[in-house]
Amino acid sequence: GDSVTQMEGPVTLSEEAFLTINCTYTATGYPSLFWYVQYPGEGLQLLLKATKADDKGSNKGFEATYRKETTSFHLEKGSVQVSDSAVYFCALQETSGSRLTFGEGTQLTVNP
Amino acid sequence: SQTIHQWPATLVQPVGSPLSLECTVEGTSNPNLYWYRQAAGRGLQLLFYSIGIGQISSEVPQNLSASRPQDRQFILSSKKLLLSDSGFYLCAWNRQSRLAGTQYFGPGTRLTVL
Numbered sequence: 001g002d003s004v005t006q007m008e009g010p011v012t013l014s015e016e017a018f019l020t021i022n023c024t025y026t027a028t029g030y031p032s033l034f035w036y037v038q039y040p041g042e043g044l045q046l047l048l049k050a051t052k053a054d055d056k057g058s059n060k061g062f063e064a065t066y067r068k069e070t071t072s073f074h075l076e077k078g079s080v081q082v083s084d085s086a087v088y089f090c091a092l093q094e095t096s097g098s099r100l101t102f103g104e105g106t107q108l109t110v111n112p
Numbered sequence: 113s114q115t116i117h118q119w120p121a122t123l124v125q126p127v128g129s130p131l132s133l134e135c136t137v138e139g140t141s142n143p144n145l146y147w148y149r150q151a152a153g154r155g156l157q158l159l160f161y162s163i164g165i166g167q168i169s170s171e172v173p174q175n176l177s178a179s180r181p182q183d184r185q186f187i188l189s190s191k192k193l194l195l196s197d198s199g200f201y202l203c204a205w206n207r208q209s210r211l212a213g214t215q216y217f218g219p220g221t222r223l224t225v226l
Binding site: 034036041042043044045046049089093098099100102103104105 | 118144146154155156158161202204213214215216217218219220222
């Protein structure tokens, strides 16, 4: 079955540091890939997505590239801020309109 | 634009009491609807999903149930809560279409069972 593996957290960085959160997946077809962010006490918000190989999703300074050859969708940001502190979830969707398969989430804390 | 509502926002219930959580979506029709649970410090567990009125699929056998009495209303229920039912419950929706169906999440309900 489908699965998503994220790097284990928690991740603690200083402000303006470079961020990478690894995400790899296993799927039988050609999934769409997503990153969601959850701020403390809130629901999940879509951060970015990519629907086919080599697509790059980007939003709020975050980027992730759909790499079919390595089955990866790593999240990156060049300079993190304290306000980026949250839990980040990688997810895949096997067919459009269908349910999501989530990774376990990675807690990010950014210190001033 | 579409919005998704959940209530209540927080709930404290004794063990053995009933539960009813409600989710409604505005601004769209015939959405897919989902209930997730997030235990403390853990990822998301899909509990139920629905592709239409009265059509519910259960992912995890447990003492919870779901119903969809109207197109844009999704209800999570229990007759008798267990301590293990504590968690953060999230409702989500997406469109039924051939394009990537991004799921949009509600603000969640924090349930504490004592």
